[in-house]
Amino acid sequence: MNTLPPQIRADMALFKSTAERWASIAFLACLLTMPLYASSYLLDVVNRIGIFVIAALGLNILTGFTGLISLGNAAFMAIGAFGATWLATRTGLNFIFCIPLAGLITAGLGMVVGIPSLRLRGLYLAMATLAAHFIVEFLTVHWESVTGGVSGRSVPPPSLAGITLDDDRTLFYLIYTLVVLLLLFASNLFRSRVGRAFIAIRDQEMSASVMGINVFRYKLTSFGISSFYAGVAGALMACQAKIISSETFPISIAIDSLAMIIIGGLGSIIGSIFGAVFLTVLPELLRGATTALSGSFPALTGKLAALKDLIFGMLIICFLIFEPHGLAAIWKRIKRMLAGG
Amino acid sequence: MKISRIMLTLSLLLSLALPAMAAETIKVGGLFDLTGATAEVGKPFLEGVRDAVTYINENGGVNGKKIDLITVDYGYKTPEAVAAYKKFVEQDKVILIEGWGSGDTEALKDQVIKDKIPYFSAGFTAHMNNPAKTPYNFFVGASYSDQVRAFLQFVKKDFTDKSRKPRVAFIYPNNGFGKSPIEAGKLYAKEIDVDIVDDQVTPATGFQDATTQLLNMQKQGADYAFIQNTVSWASIILKDAKKLGLKTKFFLNNYGMTEQLPALAKEAAEGVYGMVTTVPYGSSVSGMKKIVDWHKKHHPGDNHNILYVRGWTYALTWAEGLKIADRNKQLNGEGVKKAMESLRNFDLGGLVQPVTYTSDDHRSSTKSAIYMIKGGKLTKVEEFEAPRKKEWLGL
């Protein structure tokens, strides 16, 4: 690292300036003390944001950084959720260890799904992952010994140092510890050779292979890492929901995950955070508005809910056409304006 | 001069505001599906609940207090229901929740015990009527299981061939709602000598064709079939059955037998039977007048149906509980639960069977009516009462 020229080192640095470093620390401090003063509802939303940051990040690694579209996020989250729950109930292992183990199971299964399609063009992966979604859905309904079928399974709560983590306050720490760890891993990934290979594959697959990159192997790795993230997110979702069933992970979650990274910013780590925050908070705000207005305009209640889907759809279209780098790019521009102007 | 004018206006305004500030409101949380998978039945239900609440507030409220119904559309996505619930409990401090389907009810059933908040569902799954397991859950009308038992009683009465037992098939979607009464139905059928010859499963999320299921059912020679699907899907099954020329007599549950059925299934609906817990809109029962009058005054252009009436019956029932709790000076979750459990044959003017809850039995009634579609209209045939056995609580 220290042998690289200063310009490259600056470019690769985690924090681009002292101001940014302090801002991040202050933000982290606020975040860490949240469970002390926030309401249960707010923590519920914040926890869900954390879970989707992990899921979106995983998908971004695959789609944003490596250029492979996947519609399988919901299926992989389901594998993680049911895998972790099954491990915990079957072996009595503390759920907290089941989370990373479920991630590994999901990564393994993900790569199995990936193998047939990763030798083909990118859009074939989209279809294979869609097929995987329905196959996983079928299994969650019928493989009752593992998943509990349509009645579902209740999730044994994780415990740490004797404390059971079964409410929003305690789960917050678990979720955000993982969020921070996985964010750091991702940002290190893209400063490393592996991450750069992913980006090369996305931008110019032909040239990448000519340069000697084993395209298939790196695609598989990307797919494995992405599935690991999705599996962990799914296991955390199981913790938070406490009951999971075949209805917990419909295809809309996969589509929402794609929306998050498109709106947040493809190929951007902070974009994954923006996307997750945006797509979790906006429905809550819209719902609050709907509820408040439904007293005076009862006829609006049904329409305002479809409005959310309309807004998301329009944002996906607009961002893809005008600002493919999403909210992350807008954020960069704002920072530049504040710093330079 | 000017100052005294201002003072006068202010004091006038204050005197108007004071009674408004003094009047207490009772907060009730409402979780509905207006845009999700069950929206077609969820929307009219909400409208019924909302109109009934306004009617109650305009006619004396709860001993003078007004009900504040906080409406949330959770689109049948369980995490959103859970989030809305947390808001209800912490921010709005509700003392009762009008919930909706199996998704939200199952997810929250343990939490409502912890928070002591009575939870009404528009889902009639028998798993929620055993206070030993779910002391804070209620619903108004016979459970799906009791509806199936009533259906089986009809089968026993209707089947005249003495040479063999009647053959019955169950058709249902593969989810909690669909599977809810099947086990209970099979148990009871065995008890009364009815043969369950076939189970046919339809997709939970949507389909356009049920031919393969019906062809398989045809092989088993079912005389009667009970369809545990909602009206849109039931109508597809009925249309395919008619196309295949099946001789089976079809029965629907209280979410299949609605005024929408003849509109969707058209001729295929003719002669079809169904279970009814809440009476069709416009039926000649004493409780219907206020609903029809309200409709004429506020919604003359709308088409109202059984689901709308169901919404009314729910609001009228829990409002009664709120009144009792208020009189006992126990306007909180636990007090409302106790008040509900004091209802004995609470009469809603024929809109639904009289409601009784006790602290060890939350089955409001085990009676359901069988209706038939004659000439495109729902026509009453007969009422059946399922036995009220203690070992069937929660089944």
Place this chain on the structure above:
Amino acid sequence: MDATFLLQLVINGLVVGSIYALVATGFVIIFKSSSALNLAQGEFLMVGAYISLHLMVSHKAPFLVAFLGTMIFSALLGFLIERVMLRPLLDSPVISVIMVTLGLASVLKALLQMIFGSDTLPFPEIFPTVPVQIGPVPVSQGYLYSVACVTILLAALSLFFKHTRTGLAMRATASNRQTALSMGISVKRMFALSWGIAAMVSAIGGILLGAIRGGIDMSLAHMGLKVLPVVILGGMDSIAGAVLGGLVIGLLESFCGGYLDPLVGGGVKEVAPYIALVLILMFHPSGLLGSKRIERM
């Protein structure tokens, strides 16, 4: 082996498959011209169903008028979408186009939901409800029309692409955009045309499906996802493949529903096409009739 039962399953499979073939044809037309997966194909089907219903019920239009109106509306919608959404992304990577169709699907569905509501709306009876007997099997008239439509479309589109100038121009554009441009073909017009035709073809599927089901609601959009196994099986750039794929998938579902569902307790019928998709990707990605060049890097 119960021969009647088998025959019933075969005929049922073929007629249900004909609707899949219709929707898949629309999908293939778009793929052929712009190499993009249109994940909003199901929504085009819904638009067709809802617009025709609206014209027949709210405006009391006779069926033929409503049909023409729906065709014109769909074509215009296709042109509009191509102009507004696809044109700006001409030089973007293909995955952007695929993702923009996801956004489009959301927008169309939300608009339909806001305008028409989430209730299941009864669809007027266009065909007499008396089923037609084909051997031992009664078949809804709607399905017969669907089979007829598919046959006519297949013939018409084949003639169009092989023997008309516009059709040849579209194939040229699909094959090599640069060369087509240099030959004076208006690539933009070809794209617009392909989206317009695709929308119309799906709309026909929507009208037929509405008539067969008797009612329409938001669940019609599922067709858009069902179409993917069909085109993979048939070959993503072959219209004949789309038709063949549709029929085969219809048969597959019918057999799974008839023979396997009773053993497993349901669900095999719905998942079988996706298992087929994965198997085809593993062993023969170009499908039955697709051209080999399209899939490997």
